[in-house]
Amino acid sequence: MKDLTLDNMTDVVISSIADTEDPRLKEVLSIVIRKIHEAAIEVQITHAEWEGLMNFLLAAGNISDAQRNEFILLSDLTGLTSLVDLIASSSSPDASERSVLGPFYVPNAPMIESGGDLIADNEGDPVVALGRVLSSTGEPIPGAMMEFWQNAANGQYSNVDPTQDDNNLRCRMLSNDDGSYEVSTIRPIAYEVPDDGPGGEYMRATGRHCWRPAHLHVRVHADGYEDLVTEVFNTLDKYIEEDAVFGVRSSLAIPFNREPTPDEQARFSHVASPFHMVDFDFVLQPLG
Amino acid sequence: MKDLTLDNMTDVVISSIADTEDPRLKEVLSIVIRKIHEAAIEVQITHAEWEGLMNFLLAAGNISDAQRNEFILLSDLTGLTSLVDLIASSSSPDASERSVLGPFYVPNAPMIESGGDLIADNEGDPVVALGRVLSSTGEPIPGAMMEFWQNAANGQYSNVDPTQDDNNLRCRMLSNDDGSYEVSTIRPIAYEVPDDGPGGEYMRATGRHCWRPAHLHVRVHADGYEDLVTEVFNTLDKYIEEDAVFGVRSSLAIPFNREPTPDEQARFSHVASPFHMVDFDFVLQPLG
Numbered sequence: 336m337k338d339l340t341l342d343n344m345t346d347v348v349i350s351s352i353a354d355t356e357d358p359r360l361k362e363v364l365s366i367v368i369r370k371i372h373e374a375a376i377e378v379q380i381t382h383a384e385w386e387g388l389m390n391f392l393l394a395a396g397n398i399s400d401a402q403r404n405e406f407i408l409l410s411d412l413t414g415l416t417s418l419v420d421l422i423a424s425s426s427s428p429d430a431s432e433r434s435v436l437g438p439f440y441v442p443n444a445p446m447i448e449s450g451g452d453l454i455a456d457n458e459g460d461p462v463v464a465l466g467r468v469l470s471s472t473g474e475p476i477p478g479a480m481m482e483f484w485q486n487a488a489n490g491q492y493s494n495v496d497p498t499q500d501d502n503n504l505r506c507r508m509l510s511n512d513d514g515s516y517e518v519s520t521i522r523p524i525a526y527e528v529p530d531d532g533p534g535g536e537y538m539r540a541t542g543r544h545c546w547r548p549a550h551l552h553v554r555v556h557a558d559g560y561e562d563l564v565t566e567v568f569n570t571l572d573k574y575i576e577e578d579a580v581f582g583v584r585s586s587l588a589i590p591f592n593r594e595p596t597p598d599e600q601a602r603f604s605h606v607a608s609p610f611h612m613v614d615f616d617f618v619l620q621p622l623g
Numbered sequence: 624m625k626d627l628t629l630d631n632m633t634d635v636v637i638s639s640i641a642d643t644e645d646p647r648l649k650e651v652l653s654i655v656i657r658k659i660h661e662a663a664i665e666v667q668i669t670h671a672e673w674e675g676l677m678n679f680l681l682a683a684g685n686i687s688d689a690q691r692n693e694f695i696l697l698s699d700l701t702g703l704t705s706l707v708d709l710i711a712s713s714s715s716p717d718a719s720e721r722s723v724l725g726p727f728y729v730p731n732a733p734m735i736e737s738g739g740d741l742i743a744d745n746e747g748d749p750v751v752a753l754g755r756v757l758s759s760t761g762e763p764i765p766g767a768m769m770e771f772w773q774n775a776a777n778g779q780y781s782n783v784d785p786t787q788d789d790n791n792l793r794c795r796m797l798s799n800d801d802g803s804y805e806v807s808t809i810r811p812i813a814y815e816v817p818d819d820g821p822g823g824e825y826m827r828a829t830g831r832h833c834w835r836p837a838h839l840h841v842r843v844h845a846d847g848y849e850d851l852v853t854e855v856f857n858t859l860d861k862y863i864e865e866d867a868v869f870g871v872r873s874s875l876a877i878p879f880n881r882e883p884t885p886d887e888q889a890r891f892s893h894v895a896s897p898f899h900m901v902d903f904d905f906v907l908q909p910l911g
Contacts, residue, residue, distance in 0.1 A: 345706075376710065384651065395684060541649075
């Protein structure tokens with residue numbers, strides 16, 4: 336009879352999935368099982384600690400619902416989500432870096448024209464974001480579908496804040512023939528990720544805060560290119576060096592305070608002064 | 624501005640928990656975070672795969688309730704639970720090996736005298752389990768609190784089967800002055816772990832079955848000794864080499880078919896013949 340020991344358990348478990356039909360699943364599971372076992376052995380995990388882990392995962396399941404996946408938050412807070420983005424970006428070093436999609440994305444936001452306005456009756460500091468959508472091979476990409484979303488002056492996103500209209504501070508727009516885009520909005524602000532579940536418990540136990548520095552979320556799709564999901568950060572934010580979810584990259588961070596040129600001042604005269612400019616180009620990777 | 628890359632992300636995340644007050648938690652988290660990151664990088668996990676993982680964990684949370692923790696089942700099915708047992712057993716090599724507590728344990732089962740009977744009106748093959756509770760230093764342990772639980776002829780345990788009385792095939796008993804114990808019961812049978820959730824999905828995807836070989840569950844407590852939670856397996860079971868949860872150890876497996884001696888035949892004349900004997904000693908590790 337084959338005996339199970341600390342020395343052979345991992346190999347026995349990996350052998351047990353030898354009949355996995357999907358070769359990629361088999362590869363992934365083999366690696367994940369090995370790493371989980373290595374962690375348990377290196378930690379010399381006790382039964383009480385294992386039970387604590389099981390209860391922690393159960394609590395994460397309990398607080399999750401159709402709107403909230405606490406496992407994603409835990410992935411964010413432990414850098415796993417950003418690691419997924421970094422892995423994806425590593426194969427397209429000339430394209431814009433990716434950053435977390437987050438829980439506030441909503442598909443099918445209203446289409447507006449480039450140059451349109453999201454401010455409406457929002458309080459906050461007006462800014463005009465503008466730039467171009469480019470291929471990593473250099474040429475501009477016209478007709479790229481850009482999606483923008485961000486938080487309001489109270490720090491909340493419209494999909495989780497009943498005081499906001501459903502599509503407040505959200506839009507879709509197509510890039511112009513020269514790849515350019517422009518949109519007036521308010522300057523997003525720092526906010527805290529939810530701390531009322533196991534994610535918050537983790538942050539308190541590890542002496543961390545739940546703040547994310549101010550950012551614009553952007554998703555760009557163009558036929559023939561890899562989709563880009565990213566964020567543009569304000570380097571002037573006090574939390575820029577300590578994003579709770581590790582989303583900041585220096586290539587994605589700029590000061591959100593450039594003064595408009597006289598031409599821009601005139602071109603955006605419909606925006607309440609004083610306003611500032613946020614310049615960012617989005618660079619897409621051609622498909623395979 | 625400190626940049627985040629594939630090369631430094633793990634160290635940045637581990638640095639972020641530098642203020643963790645509990646030194647053991649800090650050690651455990653540092654190792655676990657590093658192993659999770661290593662797995663993600665070695666797998667070169669894609670965004671779609673990560674999303675699949677997040678949905679899998681969410682589904683495990685959704686199917687869990689006060690009676691069922693699907694994360695424990697997943698831990699069982701991937702050998703993690705047994706690894707915890709093996710780690711615990713490695714510090715007490717002269718004691719009985721530990722094996723999974725499982726979801727069917729219920730505290731405070733009825734006390735019976737050693738020699739008592741659990742068969743009542745249960746169908747099944749009668750057996751008499753007997754042996755001693757011993758210290759790993761050799762001497763018998765009188766007055767050890769032993770808890771037994773097992774499944775019925777339909778494969779189910781009483782705490783999840785409304786057709787059984789609450790305490791069917793469960794008891795607590797104290798070992799005798801010479802450390803011995805005896806109990807008549809039915810031979811437990813193989814059964815399947817629940818396959819209607821993510822645990823079952825994992826087993827189907829990996830070409831595995833959900834069967835566990837027949838076993839008696841035992842928990843032994845004696846003052847001055849480490850608690851023992853273990854299982855005694857029937858080597859004659861067809862699944863003995865392929866326990867879905869990796870609980871079998873050769874030191875915990877014996878054939879459940881020894882013929883009674885004439886003396887035993889007389890001593891257990893109240894048990895319907897033919898019956899068989901199951902011999903097992905439980906060896907406890909003195910504390911500290």
